[in-house]
Amino acid sequence: MKNKTIALVGNPNVGKSTVFNALTGMKQHTGNWPGKTVTNAVGHMRYKDATFDFIDLPGAYSLDSSSPDEAVTGEYILSGQADLVLIVADATCLKRNLLLIKDILKVTDKAVLCVNLMDEARKKGIQLDIEKLQKLLHIPVIATVARSKEGFPQLLETLYSFSPNESSGMHKKDFNINDIYRQCVTLSKEEPHSFDRKLDKIVTSKILGFPVMILLLLMIFWITMVGANYPSEALSSMFSLLDEKIRTLLISVNAPNVLVSALMDGLYTTLTWVISVMLPPMAIFFPLFTLLEDFGYLPRVAFNLDNVFKCCGAHGKQSLTMCMGFGCNACGVMGCRIIESPRERLIAIITNNFVPCNGRFPTLIAIILIFFVSGTASLGTLAAGCILTGFILIGIAVTLIVSKLLSKTVLKGMPSSFVLELPPYRKPKIGSVIVRSIFDRTVFVLGRAIVIAAPFGVLIWILANIKIGNSSILNHCTEFLDPFGRVIGVDGVIVMAFILGFPANEIVVPVMLMCYMSTGVLTDYSSLTQLQDTLVGCGWTFQTALSVIILCLFHFPCGTTCLTIKKETGSLKWTAFAFLLPTVIGIGICFIINLFCTLL
Ligand SMILES: Nc1nc2c(ncn2[C@@H]2O[C@H](COP(=O)(O)OP(=O)(O)OP(=O)(O)O)[C@@H](O)[C@H]2O)c(=O)[nH]1
Numbered sequence: 147m148k149n150k151t152i153a154l155v156g157n158p159n160v161g162k163s164t165v166f167n168a169l170t171g172m173k174q175h176t177g178n179w180p181g182k183t184v185t186n187a188v189g190h191m192r193y194k195d196a197t198f199d200f201i202d203l204p205g206a207y208s209l210d211s212s213s214p215d216e217a218v219t220g221e222y223i224l225s226g227q228a229d230l231v232l233i234v235a236d237a238t239c240l241k242r243n244l245l246l247i248k249d250i251l252k253v254t255d256k257a258v259l260c261v262n263l264m265d266e267a268r269k270k271g272i273q274l275d276i277e278k279l280q281k282l283l284h285i286p287v288i289a290t291v292a293r294s295k296e297g298f299p300q301l302l303e304t305l306y307s308f309s310p311n312e313s314s315g316m317h318k319k320d321f322n323i324n325d326i327y328r329q330c331v332t333l334s335k336e337e338p339h340s341f342d343r344k345l346d347k348i349v350t351s352k353i354l355g356f357p358v359m360i361l362l363l364l365m366i367f368w369i370t371m372v373g374a375n376y377p378s379e380a381l382s383s384m385f386s387l388l389d390e391k392i393r394t395l396l397i398s399v400n401a402p403n404v405l406v407s408a409l410m411d412g413l414y415t416t417l418t419w420v421i422s423v424m425l426p427p428m429a430i431f432f433p434l435f436t437l438l439e440d441f442g443y444l445p446r447v448a449f450n451l452d453n454v455f456k457c458c459g460a461h462g463k464q465s466l467t468m469c470m471g472f473g474c475n476a477c478g479v480m481g482c483r484i485i486e487s488p489r490e491r492l493i494a495i496i497t498n499n500f501v502p503c504n505g506r507f508p509t510l511i512a513i514i515l516i517f518f519v520s521g522t523a524s525l526g527t528l529a530a531g532c533i534l535t536g537f538i539l540i541g542i543a544v545t546l547i548v549s550k551l552l553s554k555t556v557l558k559g560m561p562s563s564f565v566l567e568l569p570p571y572r573k574p575k576i577g578s579v580i581v582r583s584i585f586d587r588t589v590f591v592l593g594r595a596i597v598i599a600a601p602f603g604v605l606i607w608i609l610a611n612i613k614i615g616n617s618s619i620l621n622h623c624t625e626f627l628d629p630f631g632r633v634i635g636v637d638g639v640i641v642m643a644f645i646l647g648f649p650a651n652e653i654v655v656p657v658m659l660m661c662y663m664s665t666g667v668l669t670d671y672s673s674l675t676q677l678q679d680t681l682v683g684c685g686w687t688f689q690t691a692l693s694v695i696i697l698c699l700f701h702f703p704c705g706t707t708c709l710t711i712k713k714e715t716g717s718l719k720w721t722a723f724a725f726l727l728p729t730v731i732g733i734g735i736c737f738i739i740n741l742f743c744t745l746l
């Protein structure tokens with residue numbers, strides 16, 4: 147039986163991870179922008195009597211790059227660990243890809259070339275003479291369309307039957323790139339990228355670039371809010387119906403009252419709350435965001451914001467990692483590996499938490515809908531969308547201000563320039579985007595929330611039901627925190643909820659609500675009006691809501707993000723700094739708001 151380790155190498159954004167996923171059935175993150183894969187991923191597949199171990203490497207332009215993600219690729223290839231290198235190239239711009247191919251063929255002849263994106267090349271009138279390319283490079287060359295697995299049977303057969311002696315010594319180390327390109331590529335259209343150029347003139351223009359960006363952001367939030375409302379309510383009513391049934395069942399089997407209460411009032415209610423409030427917005431937001439990502443819009447955002455970030459002493463690619471932070475701050479922090487300079491990478495890591503992740507969006511949406519707009523009619527939702535966009539813009543503004551301050555103080559230095567390739571616009575594969583974003587991202591985030599929310603539900607129930615003196619442990623804690631909360635315009639319960647929300651931001655609101663119930667029981671919140679009544683009943687005003695939103699935007703990163711920061715920076719000092727900075731900013735802003743309101 148044959149066992150082969152095959153490394154996938156190529157320029158960024160040529161479809162390596164798509165090839166890898168199609169071969170191994172794994173779910174590496176793919177998207178239409180350079181720099182998504184930042185570490186090696188390993189996947190296996192069996193073909194006939196062979197086992198292939200595929201290594202998906204970060205995209206690279208050359209084997210000796212300085213950025214940490216590209217360095218991973220160079221090191222791996224140079225180490226000679228792979229039995230075979232599968233070079234993936236972009237059929238629409240072979241000339242540029244040939245630079246890396248040349249680099250690789252200088253160090254190994256155990257290589258197969260997969261010319262991917264053939265469908266796009268055909269659409270753009272680019273013809274490739276694969277046979278000639280094979281002859282000139284002296285390695286097997288296969289044309290593929292990774293999205294539809296076109297050419298894959300041939301590719302697998304080639305990988306299976308490849309033996310080094312087949313080509314050893316025959317590869318030409320110093321071929322002429324222009325020569326090869328001229329002989330193998332013919333263009334039937336004069337300007338194959340004309341559509342992209344026209345669209346880029348609008349979305350990256352000085353006048354329209356920013357308005358288009360803000361409009362798209364607004365549109366995503368609005369659709370999320372409008373769409374999430376109905377399924378949220380439907381889920382909530384379904385869970386309350388089930389609640390009765392489960393209780394009856396538990397009582398009928400003579401379960402002790404304490405157990406019924408702990409299970410149903412603690413665990414079940416917290417869990418179902420997290421699901422009904424979080425699932426619908428995530429199931430809408432993630433696919434929409436992924437569609438934009440697959441279309442190729444994110445690098446245009448980086449292009450538009452490049453100057454702004456540079457003015458603040460930071461790196462233009464920080465806008466890409468910031469965008470990833472909208473999904474999950476831990477992913478955003480890890481994505482900072484695409485930034486070459488350690489100083490700018492650190493700035494990007496420290497400020498990533500200033501844009502809200504998906505665990506925080508539902509809290510923001512609920513509070514805005516309750517306290518900032520009247521009613522949930524579509525006009526009200528549009529207003530709520532505008533307000534949420536406004537808060538996100540505040541988050542981005544603070545990111546920029548803090549980046550500037552850091553680059554002037556503890557992280558002094560000149561911003562480095564970079565070349566970011568604007569990928570072609572690609573028609574997203576809607577079906578797979580929906581499946582991928584719902585099953586991979588939504589279920590992953592929700593799963594994490596549930597795993598954390600369930601034990602917390604029980605813990606809070608216990609804290610609320612064990613009494614010391616006249617009052618429960620939970621009450622003692624919130625009363626202790628209350629004076630501090632008052633100084634920043636909130637109360638002890640809110641402070642406590644944020645502290646207990648450290649493992650996962652998703653549980654902040656459920657914890658808050660459970661603390662407010664004197665019994666520690668989270669009642670059924672099938673509508674926002676009920677939620678509003680409870681919060682107002684507990685003394686919430688417009689100012690409390692505003693302060694909670696500010697705290698939600700600016701407070702310490704969640705546990706997972708802190709761990710990722712520690713891993714990425716390798717420093718406890720910077721992790722502590724990244725923990726304290728947003729917390730101090732959030733508390734500071736709330737303190738000022740409170741001072742202002744008291745003086746008025
Ligand atoms: N039309 C078309 N699109 C493809 C094909 N292969 C990949 N894509 C798309 O190209 C984009 C980039 O794919 P990835 O697999 O993430 O590329 P990558 O080379 O791993 O990128 P990095 O990890 O950033 O280096 C995604 O939007 C894919 O859906 C293909 O054969 N045809």
Ligand SMILES: [Mg+2]
Nearest residue numbers: 162163182183
């Ligand atoms: Mg990749």
